[in-house]
Amino acid sequence: MSKHTVAVLGTGKMGELVISGLLRSGWPADRLLATARRPARRAELAERHGVRVVDNVTAAGEADVLAIGVKPQDAGTLLDEIGGQVSAGTLVVSLCAGLPTGFFASRLPEGTPVIRVMTNTPALVDQAMTAISAGPHATDEHLALAEAMFQPLGATVRVPEYQQDAVTALSGSGPAYFYLMVEAMIDAGVLLGLPRQTAHELVVQTAIGSATMLRDSGEHPVKLREAVTSPAGTTAAALRELENHGIRAALLDALSAARDRARELAGQAR
Ligand SMILES: NC(=O)C1=CN([C@@H]2O[C@H](COP(=O)(O)OP(=O)(O)OC[C@H]3O[C@@H](n4cnc5c(N)ncnc54)[C@H](OP(=O)(O)O)[C@@H]3O)[C@@H](O)[C@H]2O)C=CC1
Numbered sequence: 001m002s003k004h005t006v007a008v009l010g011t012g013k014m015g016e017l018v019i020s021g022l023l024r025s026g027w028p029a030d031r032l033l034a035t036a037r038r039p040a041r042r043a044e045l046a047e048r049h050g051v052r053v054v055d056n057v058t059a060a061g062e063a064d065v066l067a068i069g070v071k072p073q074d075a076g077t078l079l080d081e082i083g084g085q086v087s088a089g090t091l092v093v094s095l096c097a098g099l100p101t102g103f104f105a106s107r108l109p110e111g112t113p114v115i116r117v118m119t120n121t122p123a124l125v126d127q128a129m130t131a132i133s134a135g136p137h138a139t140d141e142h143l144a145l146a147e148a149m150f151q152p153l154g155a156t157v158r159v160p161e162y163q164q165d166a167v168t169a170l171s172g173s174g175p176a177y178f179y180l181m182v183e184a185m186i187d188a189g190v191l192l193g194l195p196r197q198t199a200h201e202l203v204v205q206t207a208i209g210s211a212t213m214l215r216d217s218g219e220h221p222v223k224l225r226e227a228v229t230s231p232a233g234t235t236a237a238a239l240r241e242l243e244n245h246g247i248r249a250a251l252l253d254a255l256s257a258a259r260d261r262a263r264e265l266a267g268q269a270r
Pocket residue numbers: 009010011012013014015035036037038041056068069070071072074077078095096097098118119120121172173
């Protein structure tokens with residue numbers, strides 16, 4: 001795969017995760033390019049990762065894989081800038097929430113292959129969940145290349161593009177839901193009189209243990225929950241309160257809102 005040159009256009013949080021993950025996986029730094037808007041950010045990226053930071057037009061002309069790391073609202077402007085540099089031999093990989101591959105295809109030369117990817121921030125620790133969809137002109141070879149780029153960052157799955165807004169709601173935004181839960185549990189521990197640091201340690205290790213069991217035991221979460229829930233015990237008392245407060249309904253509404261917001265972002269992008 002190292003024969004390809006990857007440029008990340010708009011290297012913010014996600015773009016930097018892609019670059020650092022590729023470097024950790026052994027991708028040669030001289031086959032990576034980054035672009036950024038602010039001079040301070042450009043200098044930071046060059047110093048931190050040893051990659052060449054160039055302007056968007058240079059990157060689009062030199063690289064044969066363009067990873068689009070800007071916010072959905074900024075993608076149209078970026079495509080206007082680079083459109084003339086892109087050829088049918090360039091693979092465009094969008095990291096953007098909401099934007100369909102057609103958004104890119106309609107602004108790039110006819111025949112440009114486009115792939116849509118939804119990854120998440122645990123890429124920082126090589127535990128990302130990345131869903132990959134083929135758009136116009138993307139072949140199996142292009143999908144394999146996108147997979148090779150994201151596999152070092154964690155797990156990958158191929159999904160039909162129509163599922164990507166739901167994926168975004170579930171795993172793209174998902175880390176934030178878990179962090180909110182952890183934050184609230186730590187506060188609850190403090191309310192019950194535990195020192196904050198102790199509460200933090202207890203909750204984080206419980207989250208890691210629970211996640212590891214979910215992944216490694218092969219058991220359904222219901223079974224794992226039942227094993228914790230003793231008759232007339234403490235867990236049942238807590239779960240009743242969570243249900244009283246509508247935790248399931250809250251999650252159904254929250255994820256629907258995230259999915260709807262992804263659609264709105266697509267509608268608003270120019
Ligand atoms: N954060 C997350 O958990 C996830 C985000 N995504 C998607 O990833 C994309 C990036 O998100 P995220 O990394 O969080 O956002 P960031 O704001 O951290 O990164 C976007 C970067 O793009 C830069 N930028 C904007 N316009 C240009 C341009 N014309 N040329 C060069 N650089 C430009 C911005 O520069 P400046 O800082 O100077 O404004 C910024 O550094 C979004 O489309 C988002 O939907 C997908 C999955 C998860």
